Amino acid sequence: MPFEITEQLIEQITGLILNQDDEALLKLLENEHHADIAEVLEDLNLEEATYIIKLLDSDLTSEILMEMDEDDREKILQNLSEKEIAKELDELDTDDAADMIAELPEDRQQKVISNIEDKEHKADIQELLKYDENSAGGLMAKELxxxxxxxxxxxxxxxxxxxxxxxxxxxxxxxxxxxxxxxxxxxxxxxxxxxxxxxxxxxxxxxxxxxxxxxxxxxxxxxxxxxxxxxxxxxxxxxxxxxxxxIDDIVDVIKEEADKDYQMAAGISQDIEADDTLWQHSRARLPWLFLGLFGGVGAAAIMGGFEEMINKHAVLFFFTPLIGAMAGNVGVQASAIIVQSIANSDLKGSIANRLFKEFSLAMVNGLALSIILFSFTWFWKKEILTSLAISISLFVVIIVAGIIGTFIPLFLHKQKIDPAIATGPFITTSNDIFGILIYFSIAKMLLGI
The missing domain is CATH 3.10.580.10 (CBS-domain)
Structure with missing residues (x-):
């Protein structure tokens, strides 16, 4: 039967801690996996979690600590002495031990290392700490x-x-x-x-x-x-x-990279979690929200330049959100495919070939969608030029958005910049502006205003 945390279990554990019934607490947890115990500790307050860590044997608690969320682990380590932390590190493989030490303040790191009894283990940990945490040296373990x-x-x-x-x-x-x-x-x-x-x-x-x-x-x-x-x-x-x-270390790397790319695609500029502070969330989101704000202001300014035409052909205004949304959607789709190919190292062919392929795809999709939009507009308003202006604009916007969505991540990758930023508000906002500019420019040409 899979392990499940219930309110009754948490209440039972907190009650045993309150009564300092160590024997019953040990019996309750003795057959549980260290990952399940780590999950339990994350539902307890800091004092209760620290109590259990100090109660259990270090060969088990070292594994529990490594399974815990980094922020929760950091808080518990603050409640442990340097000697107690060193005892936990003695039970860990060198790569995990180095990761745990790296999370400590610099003034505590050397104190903890000095308390590690195994000299060879200590030397191996110190060697690993010299490497960048995002390099092979920072990931490797000395045990083999x-x-x-x-x-x-x-x-x-x-x-x-x-x-x-x-x-x-x-x-x-x-x-x-x-x-x-x-x-x-x-x-x-x-x-x-x-x-x-x-x-x-x-x-x-x-x-x-x-x-x-x-x-x-x-x-x-x-x-x-x-x-x-x-x-x-x-x-x-x-x-x-x-x-x-x-492989377990690489799974963590892949997960972290996927989380980072997902947040970047959503317009979050740094790694944050749901429990982070209000200031951390604001700092991560505001830069992209400002970009969206400036994009919206730019789109409004463009529309302002075509105010006379909008007054005479009010139906154009109704299709503005559609043009902007289609531009953003097509750009994000195109950029997402390129970013995924780059991440999986299966991007083949030259930039010119990629652009031509996206251009051809945009032609097919744009033609199909434009025909549908023309039919709807003509059926609704019975105005041939207006219907043509809207549908041709959509066709051109889809082609331009596809090309931009393909080119930008390829360009960023060539410049050694994470192309994942191209799948978020950056592409959406830029294509919104280009889309609206193209839309009203074509409409002005066809309607002769």
Missing amino acids: VKVYDNWNVLKCVREMRAQAEFVTRVHSIYVVNENNQLEGRLSLKDLLTTSTKTPISEVYIPKVDYVNVHDSAEDVARVMQKYDLEAIPVVDDNMHLLGRIT
């Missing part, structure tokens, strides 16, 4: 299983047993030379079916995918996704094996 190419199978198995004790999951066995340079990988099947005296150099597979320690997190995600990898080794410029990145 490696063997040397001059060992035989028997020695290899013995050493693997000793190393595996410190590795949560053994995804791959990496082969290095005496200089710790990555040579290849080892198949567990080959290892089990080969004579114990056989040198590893005769067994290992030289072909192995890897990433450089300075590669971006997005590049790592693309490689792992392309080759369907559960883990990938990380090397430096001289092919020295430094660590490995596992």
